[in-house]
Amino acid sequence: MNEKLNPFHIAILIHVVQVGVTVFSLPRLCAVYYGTNGWIWIVIIGIAVTANIALIHAAVKMGGGRPLPEMLGLFLPKPVSGILQLAIGCMYALSACLTSKQYVLMFELQSFPATNPYVFRAGIDVLILCLVVIGIYNLGKAATIVFFATIPFPFFYLSLLHDVKLVRYTPFFLKDGGHWVEGFFQVFAAFLGFELCLFLVPYVQRGDTRWFYAVYAGNTFSWFIYLALTVLAFGFSSFGQLKDLLFPLLEMAGHLTLPVVERVDTLMFTFFFLMAVMTATAYFWMATELVTYVFPNIRKGWVAAFLIASTYFVSSIPNELSRVSAWLQLMAKLAIGTSFLLPVLLLIGMLAARALGRVKAP
Amino acid sequence: MARWVSALFRKNRSGKNDSRGNKGNESVTDGQGRTPEDRRPFFSLVRQQFHDCHDLVHRSYPHLGVDLLYFGHLVGPEELDRDLVRPLETVDPGELDQLLARSQFMRVETFTEAVESILDGQAVLFLRDGKDGVWLAQVSNPPGRSVEETEVEGSITGPHDGFSESAQLNVALIRRRLKSARLKAIRLRVGELSHTDVYVIYIEDIANPAFVEELISRIRDVSIEVLHEAHELVQLIEDHPNSVFPQFYTTERPDITVNKLSQGRIAVVVDGSPTVVTAPASLMEYFNAADDYYMRWISATGLRILRFIAFIITVSFTAFYVSITTFHYELIPRTLLVNLAESRARVPFPPLYEALFMEFTIEMLREAGARLPSKIGQTIGIVGGIVIGQAAVQAGFTSNILIITVASSAIASFVIPSYMMSTSLRLLRFGLILLAGIWGNLGLMLGFGFIIADLSHLTVLKSSYMTPLAPFNLRDWKQLVIRGPYWSLRERTSQSRTRNRIFSKMKR
Numbered sequence: 001m002n003e004k005l006n007p008f009h010i011a012i013l014i015h016v017v018q019v020g021v022t023v024f025s026l027p028r029l030c031a032v033y034y035g036t037n038g039w040i041w042i043v044i045i046g047i048a049v050t051a052n053i054a055l056i057h058a059a060v061k062m063g064g065g066r067p068l069p070e071m072l073g074l075f076l077p078k079p080v081s082g083i084l085q086l087a088i089g090c091m092y093a094l095s096a097c098l099t100s101k102q103y104v105l106m107f108e109l110q111s112f113p114a115t116n117p118y119v120f121r122a123g124i125d126v127l128i129l130c131l132v133v134i135g136i137y138n139l140g141k142a143a144t145i146v147f148f149a150t151i152p153f154p155f156f157y158l159s160l161l162h163d164v165k166l167v168r169y170t171p172f173f174l175k176d177g178g179h180w181v182e183g184f185f186q187v188f189a190a191f192l193g194f195e196l197c198l199f200l201v202p203y204v205q206r207g208d209t210r211w212f213y214a215v216y217a218g219n220t221f222s223w224f225i226y227l228a229l230t231v232l233a234f235g236f237s238s239f240g241q242l243k244d245l246l247f248p249l250l251e252m253a254g255h256l257t258l259p260v261v262e263r264v265d266t267l268m269f270t271f272f273f274l275m276a277v278m279t280a281t282a283y284f285w286m287a288t289e290l291v292t293y294v295f296p297n298i299r300k301g302w303v304a305a306f307l308i309a310s311t312y313f314v315s316s317i318p319n320e321l322s323r324v325s326a327w328l329q330l331m332a333k334l335a336i337g338t339s340f341l342l343p344v345l346l347l348i349g350m351l352a353a354r355a356l357g358r359v360k361a362p
Numbered sequence: 363m364a365r366w367v368s369a370l371f372r373k374n375r376s377g378k379n380d381s382r383g384n385k386g387n388e389s390v391t392d393g394q395g396r397t398p399e400d401r402r403p404f405f406s407l408v409r410q411q412f413h414d415c416h417d418l419v420h421r422s423y424p425h426l427g428v429d430l431l432y433f434g435h436l437v438g439p440e441e442l443d444r445d446l447v448r449p450l451e452t453v454d455p456g457e458l459d460q461l462l463a464r465s466q467f468m469r470v471e472t473f474t475e476a477v478e479s480i481l482d483g484q485a486v487l488f489l490r491d492g493k494d495g496v497w498l499a500q501v502s503n504p505p506g507r508s509v510e511e512t513e514v515e516g517s518i519t520g521p522h523d524g525f526s527e528s529a530q531l532n533v534a535l536i537r538r539r540l541k542s543a544r545l546k547a548i549r550l551r552v553g554e555l556s557h558t559d560v561y562v563i564y565i566e567d568i569a570n571p572a573f574v575e576e577l578i579s580r581i582r583d584v585s586i587e588v589l590h591e592a593h594e595l596v597q598l599i600e601d602h603p604n605s606v607f608p609q610f611y612t613t614e615r616p617d618i619t620v621n622k623l624s625q626g627r628i629a630v631v632v633d634g635s636p637t638v639v640t641a642p643a644s645l646m647e648y649f650n651a652a653d654d655y656y657m658r659w660i661s662a663t664g665l666r667i668l669r670f671i672a673f674i675i676t677v678s679f680t681a682f683y684v685s686i687t688t689f690h691y692e693l694i695p696r697t698l699l700v701n702l703a704e705s706r707a708r709v710p711f712p713p714l715y716e717a718l719f720m721e722f723t724i725e726m727l728r729e730a731g732a733r734l735p736s737k738i739g740q741t742i743g744i745v746g747g748i749v750i751g752q753a754a755v756q757a758g759f760t761s762n763i764l765i766i767t768v769a770s771s772a773i774a775s776f777v778i779p780s781y782m783m784s785t786s787l788r789l790l791r792f793g794l795i796l797l798a799g800i801w802g803n804l805g806l807m808l809g810f811g812f813i814i815a816d817l818s819h820l821t822v823l824k825s826s827y828m829t830p831l832a833p834f835n836l837r838d839w840k841q842l843v844i845r846g847p848y849w850s851l852r853e854r855t856s857q858s859r860t861r862n863r864i865f866s867k868m869k870r
Contacts, residue, residue: 008834127811134819141832142818263692273807
């Protein structure tokens, strides 16, 4: 690969991978888990996510341009690092497959109640395979196109501003909530995708350390969009409605009408397909990178095809939206754990490797 | 005899048609293991080579010991008369050496060179059977079309001349507009039998040398017997031959070619083709027309936006109709819903079949119209208009709204200036219609996903096809996406990777 990812594409890529269908249920999650004015937790969780990214940044800096598997190999025995990579890879692959399955089931709920979702998913998986094999640089280009195709939609919500009632932002903060820890995981899951930055090291300009600020920028943009939409939802719908509606932001979009399109929500959800596919693709790509490093003799295309095919069958076990969501929540918790613990492990390991003299201090 | 023929072919393969420079046949060089007989172009040997070629003309001047060989239809009669026949008829035998020292005569050293010169349309002069020397006279002027207006890329404002089939003429049309010694034209030859001249043209210090080298090396690597056309060459040298999208920009207009060259791109002129190829190209270029640069920038920008909308319409409008009438009635505004339901009520087929039937009809009409003479073509237009306009609706085959949809898609495809791109997009439309008919909006998005995946990994000479969208470059937008005012167009586009980026130094 001659060309390297530039900061603009990294920012877009991180944003596009982060934003998925969870955004539509974000106001409900905030209302259910944090209660009145629960949107305030988006700010707090955003800070936690930024801290997590800073942790990864520190680990990447410590690695001095080494890719993740190489860093692990510096302080872990080969079998241990191999098993760890395979485990993380499998988790990412399953998360990716469940993300696409969640989207398909949600779409089925809306438009195709009688259609078999397995054929849909097979079609989507072929697309994901095509995207994974073109590599991360081209994925960055695809993300840019998807970004430009979907960026108008958040602005559609601005036309609902006149329906926002200030009275719905009650003076009470975080009443009727309760499950803060569970809520933290649920809302944090909406930000997941930033872990991609850990895998981008070999694909950026060597010696350039500023690229990581693009990761912060991409995450901040997603954070801003989440916050703006959730604040809007809290002013548009009552607290009770927010708790009851499965996808409050889709319901809000249902109030939008264009002269040529009656139900903007359907259209918006349709375009979100590309976002969901990009998220799933990025996770499959990360999984492929990890597995390829353990088995360097197998071509990436075959690894990706194997991962996509195998997770297709595993993810067929949960067959309802609620069960898929439950599986996804479990995967999200594992992914959150990984996103915190992996950089910590890398930092400690690299310090140890440096102390043992395996790596030169910069 | 067989040895000469094999020597000739051996040269063609090993030499890879290498003739860089202005002299006609520099490709023939020594030191490649040829036999001494091969190096000496005797008249009898050359004549023997062209046995059974009844169009070869042999003239002899016994008092001078001179024999001439040439193809009568490849030489210009005036040039032949002025430079060769008249001087030879009037010259004294003692003054022949002085005559042959004139600049129109060039010494030929080898047998192969002599044969190739005759094939190129030169006249070859043998002095005493070639024992005292062989010369060629530059009298080539093969028949061909003169400069005419191009039919596929018409323009309202701006120049009307188009390229023709002669590479020499096409290079001349470019040179006439770029009177600079920095405009370089490297001649290559492609085709073991056809020996087609291919010129790689670029402006030195503006075009990226790496692109020039890459293009030349790819053209040299082409190994076919006959090269017919520039589009054929393009498909042999492009990065991704299996993609549906055209990757090298092709044009029949000298003004567009000159514009591309000045932007740091490289042009390829193929003899026998009125099409000139420019590279590297990006998707956005296919939506630019020559007129854009002659109109006022606001009007030109408006037209470009119109073409981008046309792009979306031609690819997805019919598919969207199929999707919403099959699965997503909720998207249709209530006011339109009644009309649509009434219109669809009499149609016995599902929207997918209805749309495919209409699209096939339109495509057949277009294809028939493209091949037929213009007088009969008009009849096709009328028949098509009646068939798809009224009869299909009255017979209950299709709905009125589908007619409008299909017609809009067809018109939108003709708005796109590049015929190659327009053809590709029409093909994509069928794929999207099928997907929309099976899976509705989700299928449509799936189709878009595949298009995005294809576009994202496409490269032209290893540079991104999607520039300036991805890699994102806002400065290029005023050149490629909109048409910025001339005072703002200061730099060349980034895709050409030129070292000399400043395009205009005008201050305002």
